[in-house]
Amino acid sequence: MQGMTSTNQPLVSVVIATYNMGHYLPEAVNSVLRQTWSNLEIVIIDDGSTDDTAHQIAPLATDKRVHYIRTENKGQPQAKNRGLHEAQGEFIAFCDADDLWSPRKLELQMREFENPKVGVVYSEVSYIDQEGDHIDKAQPYERHSGTVTEHLVIKNFVPFGTAVIRRACIEKNGPFDETLPMGIDWDLWLRYSVDWEFRYVSDVTYIYRIWPGQMSKNYRGRYDNAFRILEKFLTANPNAVPDELASRAWADMYISRGMSIAAAERSFIEPFCDVCRGILRDSSYWQGWRSLAKLILRRV
Structure with a gap:
């Protein structure tokens, strides 16, 4: 895929599931629109927001690449799966509504899909605070490429928003598990790791925003779901590890x-x-x- 022109680039669908993130959402969408990779669409699923999300996104929704869909509030897994259903691309990427992409994200990651065995390409992440100022934060986990199940079963080392996946992964191994309120990305990566290779790109292509009140701070809930996910995976794949x-x-x-x-x-x-x-x-x-x-x- 290296050296592709805009006319022969495969379409990448970027799914943004959002709930009451009107303050940050336009910045996230603009960071995706500024990609050096031109053949993309953005599928925004508004999961029943009660803030000014619709007003904030209206100017950007005039761009033919931006598709804004408002639904009743059903939760993050259902919203993301609606985005997957609406996406038209051969490849699918993600951006949380309060985070940002670097301009060359897709350019740097899409080339790794030249290998048909690769199903997921992920990258490095940096951090900002609620005002957009950089935060120094050590990366907690070693990253891995290739057949990664034996590493992934110990730690989820794939930063969710950095990932780009083949649509074929969804068709073969399924979408997000809607019974899980948290940890849905680890569940997804474990399932995909059985049949697909992963590739790590060391460039920082994703900027993660840390702010008070995030779901990620719910450590008890996170571990409750992690136990469920591990049990589910090992039961469904007894010979995986x-x-x-x-x-x-x-x-x-x-x-x-x-x-x-x-x-x-x-x-x-x-x-x-x-x-x-x-x-x-x-x-x-x-x-x-x-x-x-x-x-x-x-x-x-």
Whole structure:
């Protein structure tokens, strides 16, 4: 795909599911419209917003590449799936309504799809605050390319908004799971990883906005759904990873939840129990012993 002109570029559909993000949405849409990759459309699903979203988006909706669809409020998975249903492109990308794309995002990532085995191409991310000022934040996870199931079952290392996917992934492995209120991206990547290769582009192509009140701060809800997702995936794909790696995945889940609760609530008993459960799942996992030591030393 390298060196393509606008006349032979495949169409990329960019799905933006939004709820009460009128303040940020125009900036997100404009960042997509400024792409150096010209053959794109933007499918905006307004999930029953009660703010001024419709007014804010009206000037941009005159662009023939922008399709604004207002629905009743059903939640993020349903809104994203409506966007997938409406999308016309051979490839599909995502942008949250409060985030931004860099201008060369698609140009940099689409070339990786020259390999027909590649189903998902993702990239690096940077961070801004609610006013748009840069935030220095270390990237928490190692990134991986190729067949990634054995890495992905331990950590979701794919920043959701950076991903571009083949439509064929949806046709073969399904859309978002509408029974999950959170963690829908990890569930999607796990399913896709069984049949498709992933590619990582090290360039920063996505700018993630951190602001008070985001769903991502709901750590208890996030882990409740993560347990469901892991159980669902391992049950549906019993041969996807070796048994010892499945035990490592469960161990990491318990340990990570325990340490998150300890950090957020300054508690001991519940995190201690979670970390111990993790060690029982995989006693060779050094992260468990290190976490246990941290908890005990803090307690002492």
